Amino acid sequence: MWNWRRSGAAVLRVGAVWAAGTATLVALALVLPDFRLQSADGDSFTRVGLTAALGAGCFGLLHALVWPWLVRALLLVPALALGSLVFLLNGSLLWLALSAIPDGRGEAGPTTAVVVAAVMSVTSSATSTFLAVRDRGAQRRRLRRLAGWRFARSARGVPADPDAPPPGPGIVFLQLDGLGHDVLREALAGERPAMPTLAALCGSTHRLLPWRTDWSSQTGSAQLAILHGSNEDVPAFRWYEKETGEVIVSNRPSSAAELQRRAVARSGTPGLLAHDGASRGNLFTGGAAQAALVLSVAARRGRDQRSRAGYFAYFSDPANAARTAWSFTAEIAREIAQSLRARLRGEHPRVGRGGLYPLIRAFATVVQRDVVTAAVIGDVLTGRSAVYADLVAYDEVAHHSGPRGRDTRQVLRRLDRCVAVIAQATAYAPRPYHLVLLSDHGQSHGETFRAAYGHSLEELVRIGCGRPVPPEVRRGARREERTGAEARGTARAALHRPEPPPRPPAPDDTPGPRRTAPVVLASGNLGLISLPDLPGRASREAIEERYPALLPTLAEHPGVGFLLVHGQRHGPVVLGARGSEHRLATGEVVGADPLAPFGPGAAAAVRRAAAFPHAADVMVNSSVDPATGAVHAFEDQIGCHGGLGGEQSRAFLLAPLALSPPAGELTGAESLHRLFARWLREAADRPERRAPAPARP
Template identity: 40%
Template sequence: MSTPLVRAGDLGRVVATYVSSVLALALAGAVLPGLRFSSFPQLLASAAATFLVGALVRPLLVAASAAIGWLAVLLVAVLGQAVILAGALTLIPGVEADSFWVVLAAAWIAAAVATIVAWLCTSGTSEAFTAALVRRTRRRQKPVEDPEAPGVIFVQLDGVPFPVLRWKLLAASLPTMGRWIRDGGYRLVEWTPVLPPTTPASQLGILHGRIDGVPAFRWYDRALGRVLVANRTADAAEIERRASDGRGLLADGGVSISNLFSGDAERSVLTMSKIELARGSADTRRRAAWYLARPDGFAGSLSGAVAEIARERFESRRQRRLDVRPRGERGWLFAGMRAVTNVVLRDLNTALVAEEMMHGTRVVYVDYVDYDEVAHHAGALRPESLGTLDRLDRVLACLEAVAAAAPRPYRLVILSDHGQSQGTIFADRHGIDLAAVCSQLTAARVETVEQSVEGWGRLNGLLADLSGGGSGTGRVAHHAALRVQHRAAPPAVTTSSELVVLGSGNLGLVYAAEERRLTMEEITGRWPALIPGLVDHDGIGFIAVLSTEHGPLALGPSGVHRLSDAKVTGVDPLEPFGPHASADLLRAVSMPEAPDLYVNSSVDQDTGEVSAFEGLVGSHGGLGGWQGRALLLAPPDLVIPDRPIRGADELHRVLVGYLEQLGQRSGLSRDTADV
């Protein structure tokens, strides 16, 4: 049976749009003294002209925005509706507007009314957004050569611990994933990221099958003589260059969206390792401009962002009013960053994935950072952190609906890259940060990086990928992205620096600012009080160091654990950290990139709380708590191995097996090389 050219639902949406335009213009005429309609038929004609002109002009504005740059995208959002309205009103004789600013105000009133009408029609749910994505992508749908071959959408729920998701499912507050498990046979299992449980290490393993070479979220690179930060574009590119063999998870026709690394994808969008600040992505700008150019799109994003900021300010004040502890500083800056990641970036990611699905892309990997961003500042089990999972569950419902209209069947695979642990910030608990402790013990000149920069990296990625070439607006975007990158950049390690101290969750890294790694004996000879002082500190669970005589060691206040053969003298400092701590630490300490000293905070045996060396209440990067408990949720026809999955490289092999099981990776030769 042929598909009708015009559907009843389409006619209903046209009528609803037209009626809302009439109401909006009537309201604008009533509240704006500079806008006048002489009769009701004139008002009806103006609304019809606005609808028709918008249909003709909006694609041109979108194309121009994509070609020029991200500033043009913002201008489309702010001024585009006014341009459309002004053009429409010139077609209707007798309509008067005193100035362009009156028209601009009328356009924003129209956008606000459209948003309110859409909200009322959908009871405040995400169905309207889903329907818009399906309509948009259906019009751009392309035939695929193998429509029967299933595709895979890998959805990373950044930082969500396995126990948290399981509890949310038991509470029946995640209806989409709950239905998949209850009625669809999906299987939820736990997998274990090895040390360090942080996004760059885990995502490099998941996407490229390599977990070596990344000792933390950021580290001092002895060869380069500077600090590498995984969510800076140049550093992410360097990390991927070292790890890639050309056969990553996305190498055979895949697309990477909003990740640190590309997985050797043919195309990457908002992916840090592939962003070039000198040239942004016209495709990203086109898709962003489409959403912002819609009357309900930008107004919806703006209202959602404002609501997110208001929600964050209310929740942070509630924590202080109730004296919730532990808690950290949650200012206006974080509120703005939360609005970007949990509204703008989430909606844009969903639109990007939906379009890839409607094009029949074989495999997509996308990272949603909503939970991770909030849990860092609010805590892993706080209501505001758990609330992000409710909204992400609705995103999965949206992708499920898009999949039903796509040109090929899709499997949705959900996973997290690590978990989260909670606890009082180290500096708050002890009145001194790790860098100051090292400085006091050595009297050395210390360079330190302990502030959180994850959110800044995501904002930088968005700005950089929306920047445009050598145009004027592109240069503005380029400079804006550079300023954001500078905000996230670590301080330079100068020739006068003796020690570099870095915080990565509750894992501290201490380097001598030299080209080679120092052994325990050399450190003791140079700074005799450093190792004993760190070991005896109440907030430190253990330190790990490489000994000339004994090899890799874990040192605690009352004992030593020799990692090469697990021989313990005295009280085992690793006993509170689980049965796999020794093997994980041995691998980490043995890496050439490892610091001279790994410093892990203590863990509370009753609560599992740790103390981050950054200013974060929720953290990950070391040992202790739930940061090493990640999740995998897969449909029933994709086999999850019976053995435990330990390490992101092992999870990579499982996910590659899914693609091979579904007939993918046929275009990937065994001798594919990194290019």
């Protein structure tokens, strides 16, 4: 009897979706001049309806039989190009469906066919979703289709016997990139919080904890430590390595792969996700067998580690492609309107938001968000034991709009809905799940270094070295090397774009002995200065001998908080204004402590980074306003992270109460790896039963 009821419900759903498609075709035929469902002599409304029903039925049948094979044939197409190609293929299927209607009653131009097919896909998807709201079995199937994954219980090792003990709980680690602890607390406060889903979790099933980042407060360092247990020798988001003459950039696929290789060799373990894990939207795999949208494997072609596989799974559903395309376009318009409003109001600080930025923002806040969310849902519904995913939307917008404000608050609301959908999916999973939310760093606000003082850090370094400042440096012509968050690298990989070749250090045009110009790189408000004409890691004494004015010029600048150099006599030394020093090896302070404005953990963080083999000859941290926490980014960003100062070093962890609390304060990203590894062991050792699932339809 139950099978008959299930079959009857399925037939009714198919009939309802068919009817919705038929009605959509009739309505579009009345609206679009280039689309008709009747003969040249005209037909009755009944005949038009029957023609529409035949066209909708053929279109649905082609989708069921042909569409999966078309998607399989497009696996080598650049990922985002697939999103556009889906519309053309969908339109082609509609054209074939209309061609099957006898007597030539179905006709549509090429452009019109694409539009009609997109509207049909969205209408059918919306109808199916509406009918499945109260049907838990249908809801589960809808979520599986949303994720674009085939549900294979036997492949996942889930017991087929419904009476068998359920598997132990899995853990979903969801990273809200760049969202600081204090900003999150504000988003959870009030009668109408900006993030109601997280507000409901906090205090009921979860505890909100802060954690302190390393000196390099950025995603490359944090994720490498969390997923692979070590961020040793990662001094910044980008740095120069003298022995090879190359610049390592965390969001380049080749650099990410090399950093992951080094971390695995250093830690001796494959990663946090090595046992039945999945990595989604990250810089690194964490040892996961399933990795999609992961930069460190962007060039691989393996079946399980094709970095763009998540895009194919998502865009294989034309309804997903249509919804995302609409949201993508709306986000571009939203960014243009918000940028114009900020300019008309004369808001300060402000940075340029033109060029490719509206497209990058739309990619981060729509495409990456939707695809990663769908991939996580698929992992949950296939019962993976551990999933780590990164949503970069807030971080990308905060860089250009600031950590607080209307723009970023809207992004937080949409991210909250993603969390709600993922939490909903866990109710239909074959095992219970713990949901862990965290950030990799916060964001500090402030006017850029160039805007505040009229010159860049690179110009200041050249002046201190007594070198000329080329026109391209004044104009900021190499901005692409100094700016850009994680989303840019992810977008480039999604488009299957080749990496730009690393630029070698430029020769110095100063008359006299031929020398190489200083290499100046930025990671938020952390600057790195390498002097290629001084071999190895240049000592303080060697720098003062070759460039006697450089260190005083930097240390006395009002926009510089402190410098880190390595002396032959005292080892690593922090230099500040008016001759102040903090000798890290002994803790001795000369004059006013230059690290005092940066908090009690600053000395330990700088001391650790000073021991990195690839720490720059001179590490520069911008000044900080003790009252407001404002810093000066050396990049073109008004919300920044990468160094010390302000809220960037204060990230959050929203931890389930069912898991053991951390022992003491969480300091450094490596402490999160140890905590998460302990939680995974707890979940494996202590299986939990949850309330029995409803009977299967």
